[in-house]
Amino acid sequence: MMVQIGIMKNRFFRKKDIFKRFSIRFFRVLGFLILGFMMACGDDSSSTAEKLSEVAVEPDLPIPDFSADSAYAFIEKQLAFGSRVPNTGSHLACAQWLSDKLESYGAKVIRQAAVVKAFDGTRLNMQNIIASYNPEKNRRILLTAHWDSRPFADQDSERQNQPIPGANDGGSGVGVLLEVARQLGQANPQVGVDIILWDAEDYGKTEVPGSYCLGSQYWVVNKHKPNYDAMYGINLDMVGDPDARFTREGHSMEYAANVVEKVWRTARLYGYDQYFSLERTEPIIDDHVYVNRKGGIRMIDIIDKPANQSFFDEWHTHRDDINTISKETLKAVGQTVTAVVYREK
Ligand SMILES: [Zn+2]
Numbered sequence: 001m002m003v004q005i006g007i008m009k010n011r012f013f014r015k016k017d018i019f020k021r022f023s024i025r026f027f028r029v030l031g032f033l034i035l036g037f038m039m040a041c042g043d044d045s046s047s048t049a050e051k052l053s054e055v056a057v058e059p060d061l062p063i064p065d066f067s068a069d070s071a072y073a074f075i076e077k078q079l080a081f082g083s084r085v086p087n088t089g090s091h092l093a094c095a096q097w098l099s100d101k102l103e104s105y106g107a108k109v110i111r112q113a114a115v116v117k118a119f120d121g122t123r124l125n126m127q128n129i130i131a132s133y134n135p136e137k138n139r140r141i142l143l144t145a146h147w148d149s150r151p152f153a154d155q156d157s158e159r160q161n162q163p164i165p166g167a168n169d170g171g172s173g174v175g176v177l178l179e180v181a182r183q184l185g186q187a188n189p190q191v192g193v194d195i196i197l198w199d200a201e202d203y204g205k206t207e208v209p210g211s212y213c214l215g216s217q218y219w220v221v222n223k224h225k226p227n228y229d230a231m232y233g234i235n236l237d238m239v240g241d242p243d244a245r246f247t248r249e250g251h252s253m254e255y256a257a258n259v260v261e262k263v264w265r266t267a268r269l270y271g272y273d274q275y276f277s278l279e280r281t282e283p284i285i286d287d288h289v290y291v292n293r294k295g296g297i298r299m300i301d302i303i304d305k306p307a308n309q310s311f312f313d314e315w316h317t318h319r320d321d322i323n324t325i326s327k328e329t330l331k332a333v334g335q336t337v338t339a340v341v342y343r344e345k
Helices: 018-041 047-055 068-080 089-104 167-186 214-221 250-269 287-293 327-343
Strands: 108-117 123-133 140-146 192-198 232-237 246-249 276-281 299-303
Touching: 068 089, 068 167, 068 327, 089 108, 089 123, 089 167, 108 214, 123 214, 140 167, 140 287, 140 327, 167 192, 167 232, 167 327, 192 214, 214 287, 232 250, 232 287, 232 327, 246 250, 246 299, 250 276, 250 287, 250 299, 250 327, 287 299
Parallel strands: 140 192, 140 232, 232 299, 246 276
Antiparallel strands: 108 123, 123 192
């Protein structure tokens, strides 16, 4: 994906130091204590308490326990294929594995194959992988992430024309959604759920408008079901960095502010405020933008992008490997999304 407004990379902001980790834990525990106190007192005088009480209602179904170990293993497995760049054997092999895996978790899977044109004229053989649960239900949630990895390492100082591993940028969102799928296969939610793994998201060039997100751009005008609709959608991108900060991104707020509210409140209920920041940030062109604008479905992006800072340190470099992934971050995102799905009816 790309940012619309130019930003400077600043590594000093993303320092992973021990003090910060300690503070995260400390404030998380403190947050739980305060939350518990407010709920015990029934204090609805502040707007925070009022908002929290909305999600504190007991759900009809138990919320499954999202396994970060499982999500992590799914990322490792994707990396083991090599780069997932369209027109390569490793891309095809990974597509087959993703499709088989989703089917094994009880989903009805459609592989939407197409040829799309990249910014440099290359014809890309892409496929969106679409997995549906409870296809008969009208009330549906759409969960998405891109599964392709970037063919270039343009932010690296070396081997810029070679593909990146794409652990966080690509692998992490898919790893989380595969684990959500595993849970959906075990405990049926009350609503329908569609998981779409977008292809050809990361083959773009910042200077060429519309050159990113080719898989979602294809889908919005060629939906897998005529008149397909969902109540709302959530896209995941770069959800594995240890220092991840998911901010309220501009397009998500513009098109689907109430969905942002719902998801951020759920995260807060679980004590994940450290990751889900209330900071409002500049719009980012990512798959959710096309789903909103042309797909007619309100969709938000959970993406690691603090204001006035770059994406994670290893973004679009050869260092975006398994070392960029934190199980704690995967848990925060995965548990939040799982809870949102199972609370819906
Ligand atoms: Zn990318």
